[in-house]
Amino acid sequence: MRYRPGWLVDIGLILLAVGSRAAFASPLLYDHDSFLFARAVVNYDLSAGVPHPPGYILYVLLGRLLAHLTQDVNQGLIWVGILSGALAGICIYRLGRRIFGAGVGVIGALFYLLGPMIWFYHEIALTYAAEGAFSALVALLAWRTYRGSKGGAYLLCVALGVAGGIRPWLIPQLLPLWLLAFWRFGVWRAVLGLGLVVISSLSWLVPNAASAGGMAAYFSLVRNYGGGLLSEGHLGSLAGTVSAARMMGLWFYLTFGWALAGLIWLLARRWILRKPSSLRVQSGVRIFFACWILPAFLLRLFAHLTMPGYLLIFLPGICLLAAAGIFLAAEDCAAVLGRILPPSSGLRFLGRSQAILGIFLVGILAHHVTTFTMGDSGFTWPIIQAKNRIIHERLEFVRGFSPQETVVFASDMANAAHYYLSDYRVINVFWTPGEQRFGPDRPPQERARWVILFDSQLLSVNGSRESVKRESLPVEVPIFYFALSAGEEVARWKGGYRLVKAAENHFSAAPE
Numbered sequence: 001m002r003y004r005p006g007w008l009v010d011i012g013l014i015l016l017a018v019g020s021r022a023a024f025a026s027p028l029l030y031d032h033d034s035f036l037f038a039r040a041v042v043n044y045d046l047s048a049g050v051p052h053p054p055g056y057i058l059y060v061l062l063g064r065l066l067a068h069l070t071q072d073v074n075q076g077l078i079w080v081g082i083l084s085g086a087l088a089g090i091c092i093y094r095l096g097r098r099i100f101g102a103g104v105g106v107i108g109a110l111f112y113l114l115g116p117m118i119w120f121y122h123e124i125a126l127t128y129a130a131e132g133a134f135s136a137l138v139a140l141l142a143w144r145t146y147r148g149s150k151g152g153a154y155l156l157c158v159a160l161g162v163a164g165g166i167r168p169w170l171i172p173q174l175l176p177l178w179l180l181a182f183w184r185f186g187v188w189r190a191v192l193g194l195g196l197v198v199i200s201s202l203s204w205l206v207p208n209a210a211s212a213g214g215m216a217a218y219f220s221l222v223r224n225y226g227g228g229l230l231s232e233g234h235l236g237s238l239a240g241t242v243s244a245a246r247m248m249g250l251w252f253y254l255t256f257g258w259a260l261a262g263l264i265w266l267l268a269r270r271w272i273l274r275k276p277s278s279l280r281v282q283s284g285v286r287i288f289f290a291c292w293i294l295p296a297f298l299l300r301l302f303a304h305l306t307m308p309g310y311l312l313i314f315l316p317g318i319c320l321l322a323a324a325g326i327f328l329a330a331e332d333c334a335a336v337l338g339r340i341l342p343p344s345s346g347l348r349f350l351g352r353s354q355a356i357l358g359i360f361l362v363g364i365l366a367h368h369v370t371t372f373t374m375g376d377s378g379f380t381w382p383i384i385q386a387k388n389r390i391i392h393e394r395l396e397f398v399r400g401f402s403p404q405e406t407v408v409f410a411s412d413m414a415n416a417a418h419y420y421l422s423d424y425r426v427i428n429v430f431w432t433p434g435e436q437r438f439g440p441d442r443p444p445q446e447r448a449r450w451v452i453l454f455d456s457q458l459l460s461v462n463g464s465r466e467s468v469k470r471e472s473l474p475v476e477v478p479i480f481y482f483a484l485s486a487g488e489e490v491a492r493w494k495g496g497y498r499l500v501k502a503a504e505n506h507f508s509a510a511p512e
Helices: 005-022 032-042 057-070 073-099 102-114 116-121 128-146 150-163 170-185 187-212 215-232 238-271 285-302 308-313 315-340 353-374 381-398 414-420 456-461
Strands: 406-410 425-428 435-438 450-453 469-471 479-483 488-493 496-501
Touching (some): 005 073, 005 102, 032 057, 032 073, 057 073, 057 187, 073 102, 073 128, 073 315, 102 116, 102 315, 102 353, 116 128, 116 238, 116 353, 116 381, 128 150, 128 285, 128 308, 128 315, 150 170, 150 187, 170 285, 170 308, 187 215, 238 285, 238 308, 238 315, 238 353, 285 308, 285 315, 381 414, 414 425, 450 456, 456 479, 456 496
Parallel strands (some): 406 425, 406 450
Antiparallel strands (some): 435 488, 450 479, 469 479, 488 496
16 A cells, blocks of 8 residues: 555644644643533533533533543543644644745644643643644635635535634634635635534534523523633733734743744844745745734734733744744855855764754754653643642641541632542632631531541631641641640631630631
8 A cells, every 4th residue: 555655644643643742641630621511521510610601612511522442531531632742843844835845844743732821731630621622724715715725615614613613702713714715705705614613513502502501591601701802812912912922922932942943033034134035935824824813813912812822823824934944044044154164174964954943953853852741831731740739638638638627728729629539528718708617516517526628728817826746748748737626616708717615606707
């Protein structure tokens, strides 16, 4: 059987994506939203905030399917990300091959698959990896449509509509690409295409609306949630925009590392040096990348930028531009070295662009791999390991106590405690309203001999710190708890707690 070289590259990228990500998948749910998605896999209910608006029905359904295969909800959701990485790698390669050539396509795919921050978001149960994959898929189909493929046009409409099932905000951010692609087809064909986008969007809109209690209720949820996001953003604030730009620059470096030099060289070569490109680039490339990258980039810059994972929607495009820059930088370096190195020099091979490109790639990709596997930048495997160890050891400590005699106080890690300690009474001290007392002599629903502080920061709101016991754990993050004797109780209110005597009928939320 004869294989086309392009398919061989596809297979290689799939193996790289699956192999690199499966080896480092987080064994526990990692983030606040991860727990919402995990609960949604079991019971999708937007009216109850599971998950939060605007809904992620396609992501959750894919996670449910893969959870059946893996027998683990967390791993099922992570495998959605792993397979999304494979899809994104193939789409980036094929798009890069069509625009710049096969070499740039391969390099762009490698930058995406091995970029530390991108890699990180493929190892935890969040939607960002799937968003990046749909962005790359829509971009590939949009380029095919832009170059005149009518078959690609219909697939583009379906892909754009279905992408909203991963995150509805993907559609408006990728809509400029769709408009550019359909620009040459005329008004009537564009109207038909838009109708196909709308019909495809019903695949996620209808079930989301049903889960929210009707279309009106759904749009009310989305409106309230979207308004909250914008109020938290930087819209209209110069200081906020500068801060967002600074953070985005940091996240770019954590994603690309030395490959950022390629992006800088590409821009300098075009706009400052004005050197012609040796890449056989087709017309319309600049406006294509502008329509792909700028809408999401500007939205993150001016409106809402709280999670770096949001950048994955336009990072596939940045990866291709950085790859093109590295490719051209290797050619330019080889040309300079070819002129200055004497013919008899043993370094004459450096006058060949392939040798320089190989050196560049080995350095860049080695830096990517070592940064993710051994770094401590915040988006690396050691960071995932450390958080998992902290949660795992706390869970094991709590499980050493009887659920009937134990109450767990939590705050930042309340989601983990609720999810993994479902047979225990878990209370979020800062969110649970009302007042309660727990002790060995209380009624059954309040009876407890042990009150465990799942989060160490809860010590800051402990009104009787001298009475709490400390247990050292292997991760060097201790856990604290109360061992209650007869006549002792822990009184809790929203935002605090303290040890009291059972004879005290009243307690103050602001103890002396």
